[in-house]
Amino acid sequence: SNARPGRALLLATDAVAHKVHVTRNLRGTSSLTVAVEGERTATYDTPPAWVKQSGDLVRVDLGKGVTVEMQETVLILTIPDYGHIRVEVTGSGIQTDLPEGKTPPDWLRATSAKFDARPSLGQRIQVSRARMEVHRYFGGWENFFFPFRSELAGSSFPEIIRLAFSSDRRQPETPNWKLIFNTFWNNPDWQHGNVFIALLETFLMAVLGTLTAALAGLPLAILAASNFTPSQVLRFAVRRVFDFLRGIDMLIWSLIFIRAFGLGPLTGALAIAFTDTGSLGKLFSEALENVNKRQMEGVSATGANRWQFYRFGVIPQIIPVFVSQGLYYLESNIRSATIIGALGAGGIGLMLVETMNTQRDWENTAYLILLTVGLVIIMDTLSGKLRKRLIHGVAQKNSINQ
Structure with missing residues (x-):
């Protein structure tokens, strides 16, 4: 079987979590960067507390006793109850040395071209000839409300509320509440406005298509x-x-409509209208x-004309079916x-495909899915x-008329 439950x-x-990368480049100048994955500007100026740098030595604490030390071209991974794994990038490839007497664990993949270890679901260490990279997961969606570089980043909810009602403006020309909204709305990583x-x-695509089909x-x-139609040929x-x-x-x-009219919401509305006209x-x-x-x-019997016949004799009886369906x-x-x-008509489907294609922004994918499900739930509640x-109301009116 090709199924990969681990993936x-x-x-x-x-x-449901975000990943922080600690990357050390081995080519050119040996530089260290710490950044949140999938976000354009989320690179730390100062490493977080779990990343310690002293000269050329970098020590990363991954939690649960797992630590990584990087110095020049050598990486040492320490695993409780297993020992120290030494990885060195040499001219001939990547050399991996396990603790004496230990066999390679299931979570380790080591070749002369790449070292890849995942001691737990929230920890990953990768080494190639070009770089050393350590991943650590943290629960929650990082910078969901405000961008990493925003002056509002890291503010608590009570702080945001106090700022919104404060007369002391952060920006003289903009009220605080508007600053908060604009910063949230224009978040470049989560793109709430878009x-x-x-x-x-x-x-609107669904409404236009359904309304057209019903009418x-x-x-x-x-x-x-x-x-209503005596002609058998016409009915057929x-x-x-x-x-x-x-x-x-x-x-x-x-x-078909994408081919005929190009990409855009019109194609989606027409596709819905054509299919549902037949069904409805x-x-x-x-x-x-x-x-x-x-x-x-x-x-x-009252002498009603044809319009009055349909208006008072037919439509009241089919309104329940018309509305419910x-x-x-x-x-x-x-x-x-x-x-x-997702095929090109636009809307949330196109954004969903774009986030899935990157294979790096699954928290954004989850966000879009939750919004879609939420919209369906709201529509289900309101329509019910x-x-x-x-x-x-129609049933009461019909009973009165009878």
Whole structure:
């Protein structure tokens, strides 16, 4: 089997934690950098407390008794209950010396080209001919609210609240609350502003596609219903149109429209509209064929014209189906719009693919997934309440009329 559960666990860890790299370059000038992975400007000017540098010697404390010492081209990894592993970069390659009498553990991979050790899930040591690199994981999303170089970075929540209501401005021309919001909104590493716009784009893509499908599906459903359209040929033709539209998967429609109109939200909305017109049209036509004939006959007996006939005799009976199915498809289409967006239609789906392609920003990927799930939950809650209110109101009105 090619399954790699260890890699899946690592990606899950990356999604809920951030990684700090301690890197020592071996080519050119021997420089030391300490930086948060995946962030553009998150390089420490002064190493954190768990990284000690004394001249050419660098000591890194990875916690749980695991330490790393780097000096010139030699790295010494100390593991409790195992001993010292010595790694040296030589002209012929990388030489690894294990403690006397010890066998290589499962978490160690050592060749003449590369040394890679992962004593635990939150610790990793890599050595190549070009560099020595030590990784340490910390729980949480680093710099989620404010950028690493921001003057607000590292501030606690109470400090931010006090600053927001303080009359002593950090920047004379900008109120503190606006400074806080702008710093958060324009965070270059998490891109909250761009993420919100992408999420809104995905939502509007789903709304536009679903609304178009519902409005187009209802009149077509009347033509497909046997009790409203006597022409069998016309009914057959409309029903085959429904089969054609919903028979082609939404992703295929999306690829067709991307080819026709190019990348953008329009392609996603059209793909949703075409697929759901077939699905909703079929559901609406079946609902129309099951309406109460007595109510329609009663409206006709009053001398109502054709518009009044549909307005008072038909539409009140199918509103529950129209609303419930429309809202259900809207919830589903938010997920579909995310997938279509990944193909090039834009929105949160495209951002999701971009973060996954880097294979370094899995915490950003988790952030986008949580926002998408949150949007679906909100839509499910709101649509459920709206369905109950509308359907209950229609039921009461129908009972009064009867």
